Amino acid sequence: MSRFREMIEMIRMALNAVRTHVLRSSLTILGIFIGVFSIIAVMTGIRVLQSNLETAMSGLGANTFQFQRFPAIRFDDNDWEKYLRRRRFYAADMKRVQEKSTLAQAVSATASFGVGEASSKFARTNPNISAVGVTPDGFITQSWTVESGRGFSEADDISGRRVCVLGADLAEKLFPLGSPVGQPVKFLGISYNVIGLLARRGSLFGQSRDNFIAIPLGTALRLYGQKLSLTIQVQAPGRETYQDVLEQARGAMRRVEPGIEDDFELVSNESSVGQFRSLTSAIRLGAAALSSIALLAAGIGIMNIMLVSVTERTREIGIRRAIGARKRSVMIQFVAEAILLSEIGGVLGVIAGIAFGNLICFFMQVTPIIPFDLAAIGLGICSAVGIIFGTYPAWKAANLDPIDSLRYE
Amino acid sequence: MPLIRIENLARHYVMGTETVHALRGVSLSIERGEYLAIMGPSGSGKSTLMNLLGCLDTPNEGVYELNGKNVARMTDNELADIRNREIGFVFQSFNLLARSDALHNVELPLIYAGLPPKERRERARATLANVGLGDRMHHRPNELSGGQRQRVAIARALVNSPSIILADEPTGNLDSKTGVGILALFEELSRRGNTIIVVTHEEEVALHSRRVIRIRDGLIAADEINREQRAVVDGAAVALAGITPLFIV
DSSP, X not given: OHHHHHHHHXXXXXXXXXXXXXXXXXXXXXXXXXXXXXXXXXXXXXXXXXHTHHHXXXXXXXXXXXEESSOSOOSOOXXXXXXXXXXXXXXXXXXXXXXXXXXXXXXXXXXEEEEEOEEOSSOBOOSOEEEEEEOTTHHHXXXXXXXXXXXXXXXXHHHTOOEEEXXXXXXXXXOSSSOOXXXXXXXXXXXXXXXXXXOOOOEETTEESSOEEEEEHHHHHHHHOTTOOOXXXXXXXXXXXXXXXXXXXXXXXXXXOTTSOOSSEEEEHHHHHHHHHHHHHHHHHHHHHHHHHHHHHHHHHHHHHHHHHHHHTHHHHHHHXXXXXXXXXXXXXXXXXXXXXXXXXXXXXXXXXXHHXXXXXXXXXXXXXOOHHHHHHHHHHHHHHHHHHHHHHHHHHHTSOHHHHXXXX | OOSEEXXXXXXXXXXXXXXXXXXXXXXXXXOTTOEEEEEOOTTSSHHHHHHHHTTSSOOSEEEEEETTEEGGGOOHHHHHHHHHHHEEEEOTXXXXXXXXXXXXXXXXXXXXXTOOHHHHHHHHHHHHHHTTOTTOXXXXXXXXXXXXXXXXXXXXXXXXXXXXXXXXXXXXXXOHHHHHHHHHHHHHHHHTTOEEEEEESOHHHHTTSXXXXXXXXXXXXXXXXXXXXXXOOTTGGGGGTTOOGGGOO
């Protein structure tokens, strides 16, 4: 109990000491602030992007992966030709995967077949509506929810019916007043009957994910030709079977000799995040290195200030020792002061860093985050810096000879 | 049993190749409630003796028993605790914490004694009131006169009810009138049963004590009862009115 009380007392004393040297303390704090701010800002920024990434890269449902020709994110174009040389996937590939993936819960395929203007008898859009052909299972694998009407049936797909479902934004634009279900919509000169309306998926990175029209894949292949390049989605029944389903489907998909790298890209929510992580790891590393150097410099600053402070307060230390302070008490007092200096900088740095890192949210229209773990790590590092660089000055203070320090002028 | 028993106490310092013998074997005993002056010219070893008596230093040889405990063989932590509980220092240059007010300065020994804040504050208040500074509790040292500062220092020495009050030239930085006020305070404290040891080179100051020990060249040259103990004229002790017997040992 009295040890706890002593701690409180030491913190109070430390606060007092920091307050009496405002300018000196602020400069020391500034060093720590910069170190913590830089790392927290970068990490928060990356975290913001990443937290919005899972759904962004693929829009896939749970336990689902996707085969596609090109990788989800490319930061450099060195491998461009490799991807270009890859074969396209056709309906036959999907059929093969479907047949051989006995463990899968759903296998679907999608094909983008154009961007253009859509119109109803009420309104017309800008020519920026994307269109996709999708098999009935695509609703499951992409976790599309039908809000009203229905999704595609096997019959729609096989017989190539001219029906469509609309994203929420597009539906709102074309049918501002009533339900679109049952109404005709024209896209790229062809008329489709609206059979369903999809639930809103929201926007991501400032782009609406509800501004599209979907028709059965069979219809798209009929209208735009069998050579449309497909993307194939496979959903596993659960987490436990995910890896088995993936290997099975991958085996079905591969058209190359064993030992040769896959001739397609396998994308899942995990792999997208993983890919993003590996691409940003250099940035992270750079930020960590920079802020380590900044924190090291700041730590040396703390040590410097503490050494000055110890010399300046030699007499005070003598007084404290004379009236019964143990060495340990003096030591704790000075270490507490160093920790306090560094923690003030740390708290300010964490707050500013998180705020700055979240600035990206305004530009990309994504939800801001508060990374509590980063904050905790940041503050932990600050304590460590305070302890590491405060210990020697504190040790020096504690081991001053009381008689000499009482005489010190 | 005497409060302090010293036998053959010796302390030497090694300075480069030379060894300085500051104390060469001092023996004396001090009873509870004595008012004692230690005198000697500079270099006589009186400061060394004071540091040893105050447990700031340990002897090379000899025995120092305080309250029956041999202090000479104690560890640094034990010495710190003894200083905290048994000894109240009063210095020539007051040695108050400049950035803390009078109350906090007086509280300081109680902080290291581990008292809860409320009790601490109450005792510090009462002690400050007892030395006549009840209305100066929240003044910082630089807002107080020399005499008032020394009173704060005395309050700090008293607050833990120590066995000894050890004063090192307590009037050295004060004008004679203020100095007399401090001596009156010591007299009053002595009358109330406190043990007081004053280290000084001023005959004037020593004459107020009941026993005078003279140190020369690291040895006791004289140890005499002061038969003409001077008292401060009545009235100088006015500030003590209303003292409660808080620090009677």
